[in-house]
Amino acid sequence: MPEEVKPETSQPETMPSSPKEKESSSESVCGNDEGLESRKALAKLQEARRLLQRSNRGILQLQQTGRKLAMQDSSALPTLGEKCHERTFNLLAEFLDEAARRFHETLTATAISDLDGSLMTPWISNALDEAFCFWLRSTPALAVPSDPRSQILRAAIAMDSAAVRNMQAQVSKRIEGVVSLVLLESRQKLVVNAQKPVGHVLDDVVIAALNASSAQLSNSLSSLEQGPE
Numbered sequence: 001m002p003e004e005v006k007p008e009t010s011q012p013e014t015m016p017s018s019p020k021e022k023e024s025s026s027e028s029v030c031g032n033d034e035g036l037e038s039r040k041a042l043a044k045l046q047e048a049r050r051l052l053q054r055s056n057r058g059i060l061q062l063q064q065t066g067r068k069l070a071m072q073d074s075s076a077l078p079t080l081g082e083k084c085h086e087r088t089f090n091l092l093a094e095f096l097d098e099a100a101r102r103f104h105e106t107l108t109a110t111a112i113s114d115l116d117g118s119l120m121t122p123w124i125s126n127a128l129d130e131a132f133c134f135w136l137r138s139t140p141a142l143a144v145p146s147d148p149r150s151q152i153l154r155a156a157i158a159m160d161s162a163a164v165r166n167m168q169a170q171v172s173k174r175i176e177g178v179v180s181l182v183l184l185e186s187r188q189k190l191v192v193n194a195q196k197p198v199g200h201v202l203d204d205v206v207i208a209a210l211n212a213s214s215a216q217l218s219n220s221l222s223s224l225e226q227g228p229e
Helices: 019-072 082-110 120-131 148-159 161-192 200-226
Strands: none
Touching (some): 082 120, 082 148, 082 161, 120 200, 148 200, 161 200
8 A cells, every 4th residue: 555645834933032032041040050059158157057056055055054153062063263353354445445435426416405214215215325234234044255355244244243233323323424424514595595494393303213124134134143944
């Protein structure tokens, strides 16, 4: 039988890709690559975070064990020389002095005039948080703080917490003096500008703000003294 000749079928012609289609395809590939890299970076970040959390828990357990051992037998602790104690508290004093000066500068820059005292409380609170962040934000849940000022604070508490308490009381008195000076300067400006003098309402607000700032410092210190729960 003769073979049947099949008619040739022509293949549909494919139109060449337009520049816009090529650009869209290229952007899609780049987008996929960027998404993959982002997921890899996020996975590495999460793994590093978990590793830091495990390390922090391990160090906290070691610290807790050391404190228990020290309570049972004080001779188990290494003897620290007088120079070590002196240098630690000298450093802490320098850090607190710098923080107090920064508190003064911050408060002076913001407290221009406040007739009714309504803004004095947030001004004092914000200046305190900015200047003494290493003290207020130091938490016992973190085994080793990254801020060297917080490290010195923790070391000083471990050496002599009563001495740190005395330094905190001195800092509170200095803060009170700074606030009084800033208020005096503001009142002098009010007198020069022939404005109405500030009455006792402002004094009451300031006293409450000062008490709150002192309580903040004291509560943070108590938290560090007690250690992690």
